[in-house]
Amino acid sequence: MKISVEYLGLxxxxxxxxxxxxxxLPAGATVSSLHELLIGRCSVNGRKIIERCSFxxxxxxxxxxxxxxxxxxxxxxxxxxxx
Amino acid sequence: xxxxxxxxxxxxxxxTRQIEIETPDDSFFRKYVGGSCLGAYYLLKELPVGIxxxxxDNLLIFATSIxxxxxxPGLSRNSAVSKSPLTGAIxxxxxxxxxxxxxxxxxxxxxxxxxxxxxxxxxxxxxxxxEFRDAGxxxxxxxxxxxxxxREELCEPLARIIQIGPAGEKRVRFASIIxxxxxxxxxxxxxxxxxxxxxxxxxxxxxxxxxxxxSEKLKEIIKTFGKEWKHDTNLDLIxxxxxxxxxxxxxxxxxxxxxxxxxxxxxxxxxxxxxFAIYNTKSEGCYxxxxxxxxxxxxxxxxxxxxxxxxPEYESVAALGSYVELNDTAAVAKANEICNKYxxxxxxxxxxxxxxxxxxxxxxxxxxxxxxxxxxxxxxxxVLKLLEKIGNxxxxxxxxxxxxxxxxxxxxxxAVNLAMQVKGQELPAHDPRxxxxxxxxxxxxxxxxxxxxxxxxxxxxxxxxxxQFSHLQSLGIYRIIPQYVLNKDKVRFFSKSQKIFSFLDSIxxxxxxxxxxxxxxxxDIIKAAVGWxxxxxxxILVGERRLxxxxxxxxxxxxxxxxxxLPKRMFEGIKSGPKKGFKIDKNDFNQAKRAYYRMMGFNYxxxxxxxxxxxxxxxxVIQLLGLSNNEG
Numbered sequence: 151m152k153i154s155v156e157y158l159g160l161x162x163x164x165x166x167x168x169x170x171x172x173x174x175l176p177a178g179a180t181v182s183s184l185h186e187l188l189i190g191r192c193s194v195n196g197r198k199i200i201e202r203c204s205f206x207x208x209x210x211x212x213x214x215x216x217x218x219x220x221x222x223x224x225x226x227x228x229x230x231x232x233x
Numbered sequence: 234x235x236x237x238x239x240x241x242x243x244x245x246x247x248x249t250r251q252i253e254i255e256t257p258d259d260s261f262f263r264k265y266v267g268g269s270c271l272g273a274y275y276l277l278k279e280l281p282v283g284i285x286x287x288x289x290d291n292l293l294i295f296a297t298s299i300x301x302x303x304x305x306p307g308l309s310r311n312s313a314v315s316k317s318p319l320t321g322a323i324x325x326x327x328x329x330x331x332x333x334x335x336x337x338x339x340x341x342x343x344x345x346x347x348x349x350x351x352x353x354x355x356x357x358x359x360x361x362x363x364e365f366r367d368a369g370x371x372x373x374x375x376x377x378x379x380x381x382x383x384r385e386e387l388c389e390p391l392a393r394i395i396q397i398g399p400a401g402e403k404r405v406r407f408a409s410i411i412x413x414x415x416x417x418x419x420x421x422x423x424x425x426x427x428x429x430x431x432x433x434x435x436x437x438x439x440x441x442x443x444x445x446x447x448s449e450k451l452k453e454i455i456k457t458f459g460k461e462w463k464h465d466t467n468l469d470l471i472x473x474x475x476x477x478x479x480x481x482x483x484x485x486x487x488x489x490x491x492x493x494x495x496x497x498x499x500x501x502x503x504x505x506x507x508x509f510a511i512y513n514t515k516s517e518g519c520y521x522x523x524x525x526x527x528x529x530x531x532x533x534x535x536x537x538x539x540x541x542x543x544x545p546e547y548e549s550v551a552a553l554g555s556y557v558e559l560n561d562t563a564a565v566a567k568a569n570e571i572c573n574k575y576x577x578x579x580x581x582x583x584x585x586x587x588x589x590x591x592x593x594x595x596x597x598x599x600x601x602x603x604x605x606x607x608x609x610x611x612x613x614x615x616v617l618k619l620l621e622k623i624g625n626x627x628x629x630x631x632x633x634x635x636x637x638x639x640x641x642x643x644x645x646x647x648a649v650n651l652a653m654q655v656k657g658q659e660l661p662a663h664d665p666r667x668x669x670x671x672x673x674x675x676x677x678x679x680x681x682x683x684x685x686x687x688x689x690x691x692x693x694x695x696x697x698x699x700x701q702f703s704h705l706q707s708l709g710i711y712r713i714i715p716q717y718v719l720n721k722d723k724v725r726f727f728s729k730s731q732k733i734f735s736f737l738d739s740i741x742x743x744x745x746x747x748x749x750x751x752x753x754x755x756x757d758i759i760k761a762a763v764g765w766x767x768x769x770x771x772x773i774l775v776g777e778r779r780l781x782x783x784x785x786x787x788x789x790x791x792x793x794x795x796x797x798x799l800p801k802r803m804f805e806g807i808k809s810g811p812k813k814g815f816k817i818d819k820n821d822f823n824q825a826k827r828a829y830y831r832m833m834g835f836n837y838x839x840x841x842x843x844x845x846x847x848x849x850x851x852x853x854v855i856q857l858l859g860l861s862n863n864e865g
Contacts, residue, residue, distance in 0.1 A: 159481040159506055160474045198466040204691075204716075206486065209811055227486045228470070229691035230479040230547070230663070 151175055151220035155184070161203075161226055164196040175218060181205045182214040184224060203228050237445040237762035238262060238299045243341040245356065245363060247430055248289055248348030252363050254341075263765060264850065267298025267342065269325035270739035270779035272314025275345055276323060277786045277857065286318035286422075287404060287429035289349035295336065295395070295435075296343040298740040300762045302334035303445060304521035306458050307746030308758075309333050312418075312738065316790075318429075319406045319422040319581070319636050320657040320681045323786040326409075326423055327741055329519035330416030332393040338439025350431035355396075357387060358437045368433035373399060375574045376414045377541050383436050396434035397424040398576025403626045404428050405634040407581035407659075411573070415527070415543030416519070419578045421658060421680055422636075450761035458749065459523055467748040471526045475516070476547035478506030483547075484555070487811030488667040490660070491555040492610055493587035494653050494802055497664060498810035504554040508562040514540045519743070526745060536567035536617075545569035545579070548684075551662030552583025557590060557616050564613035568620055575624030581636060584659035586619050588637040588652050589629075597648045604628040650801045656681035656792070663689070665803050666815045669719035672822065673727045676797045677829055677839075679783035685744055688730040690716045690723070707752060707769060708733065719821045724828045735776035778849045780833070781841045785854045793838040797826055 152172050157165045165171070175183055185205070189197050203226040205212045218224070240262065244253040265271040272294040284290055294314040301308055311333045317324035336344065340361035353368035366386075371379045380394045393413060401408040401424030408424030409417045418424075445451055462468050470478070480502070483489040487497040512532050518525035530544035545553065545565060553559065553568040572579045586608075592598040593608045600606070604622070606629075608615050622630025632640055637652035637659055653660045658681025665672030674686035693705060693714045708729045714722045737747055742755070750758070752769045759767040787796070799817065806814040830837065834845035843860045846852065 160478050228482045
């Protein structure tokens with residue numbers, strides 16, 4: 151199946167400037183599968199950034215167990231801490 | 234003995250023009266270390282109960298710490314402490330910049346100001362000497378001009394200037410204190426206290442910083458930070474985008490407080506970090522810090538924004554933007570500049586205007602109440618106009634200058650529930666309905682709604698980075714906690730991290746650089762600077778000591794468990810967006826509050842108890858509160 155992944159703000163810097171990309175995942179994949187895929191292909195810094203993110207699927211809250219389906223849009227949310 | 238503090242507290246009485254220098258012993262500095270812990274010691278000990286914050290008897294204290302002013306990233310900060318005219322509670326507000334090393338080099342660790350000058354005055358503090366100088370020619374003027382005039386008058390182009398703007402002079406209850414024109418002791422209205430003292434500014438300069446015990450070790454620490462800090466995700470992110478870069482994520486996730494906290498989404502968000510970056514002239518940082526998280530903004534049209542006043546950070550973007558539905562980058566930049574020029578806290582200013590707008594929308598204020606204007610959400614020109622009116626206390630601005638709590642009390646009825654405040658201080662821009670730990674922070678902070686009070690929920694959630702979790706394990710947080718719950722685990726997480734943040738405000742270490750420096754780093758810095766073996770345990774003791782003195786101060790002023798509350802809206806669902814329906818369960822909140830009191834050793838009113846005060850070596854506070862053996 152194919153899903154779209156959207157990168158906002160400074161996350162584009164860690165993804166070769168791409169704001170949106172289409173990724174292929176096996177059927178039955180979850181947000182956790184996507185999380186692993188993104189972490190696996192990142193630099194050390196990029197990986198640390200991805201670990202700081204939560205996910206939204208089709209504009210709704212998601213967690214690592216949320217199932218993904220063909221045509222879904224996933225947005226990475228960089229969680230703010232500090233001031 | 235070589236050490237990074239002077240051991241000298243400067244006392245200035247503006248009324249009598251008397252100067253005293255106090256020299257507490259080393260054990261005092263080890264026990265209270267500095268910042269708002271040291272400030273609370275003097276305030277609690279010396280302030281009469283029930284005093285008007287604008288009275289000459291109120292104290293205004295600027296305190297550095299035992300390690301403040303070292304060229305270590307994050308140690309450029311100092312604290313201003315007083316009784317707040319906004320809350321009536323103890324107030325502490327910290328600012329970075331370049332002034333701390335100058336206070337130290339001038340020969341002092343803290344400055345305690347009492348009394349009221351008979352006419353506008355500024356202080357000139359240089360190398361252990363203090364001069365009272367006429368401020369008649371700078372009263373009413375804006376910070377950039379004031380700084381220029383003072384430096385020229387003194388022939389000291391490198392003097393650092395702490396000052397108030399016109400809002401402080403006019404006692405706007407959320408007036409800030411400004412240093413170096415673009416760094417702010419923003420919260421709780423301390424600028425109004427300074428204004429009530431007729432004190433326009435403090436110019437400070439010194440030629441001799443106290444020498445730390447082991448300069449070579451400190452150089453090594455600084456060098457390592459310089460090489461390594463970019464590998465710290467928090468610092469890397471904040472350096473790249475400034476905190477304004479987070480606005481887009483907050484909004485997408487439905488947790489950007491919008492329309493006086495009714496919703497979490499500002500449609501078609503334009504006020505993003507990327508949008509502000511177009512106007513950035515440069516990245517700037519505090520003394521000794523390579524991270525440079527601050528931004529300067531220059532706008533030429535349709536508003537003219539002077540970059541010298543600095544650019545808006547996340548809190549200001551939200552408060553002056555989404556709170557009032559102002560989705561216009563240039564207008565938000567201008568609103569930020571107006572607040573900085575007049576010397577007003579951006580959070581309280583934006584939140585008070587948002588409150589007034591909702592009152593107007595609901596018919597609780599009519600056109601006649603607001604100088605014949607239409608104060609609708611989203612009206613940029615109106616926001617700018619209102620800010621200037623508040624800064625000048627002109628027309629409706631005179632009313633709004635009292636802050637949302639007092640205005641709500643004046644209007645009465647439903648208006649009381651529309652003021653997003655705790656203890657009279659307006660809510661920062663992290664929605665407790667999405668970040669329950671912030672709900673605890675806002676409700677339980679002794680200074681009123683405050684966001685730099687503890688770690689955020691995200692650092693203990695399921696996907697939290699291992700390194701971050703490891704840092705929490707050192708505090709005794711052993712398991713992850715789902716992000717959106719408010720349970721006993723969350724309270725434990727809050728109370729433990731609050732103690733550490735309380736310690737950070739005692740040594741005045743920036744929370745951003747703390748993420749890299751960590752506990753071990755602090756131990757190394759203190760060891761190198763003053764030679765003490767300062768453990769995490771001792772850090773927590775200092776943090777607790779500060780919190781207990783803060784709570785003791787408030788207890789004497791009549792604050793109790795009913796003051797540790799949240800606005801009614803926090804118990805109602807967010808109206809729209811991805812977090813629609815998110816709310817705090819009132820029963821969960823009340824249970825969490827009681828659990829917090831138990832964990833902290835407070836009594837059911839949230840007051841310090843005899844046993845806890847004895848443990849913290851604060852027997853003098855026991856006497857002050859008149860606690861008997863049976864109490865607590």
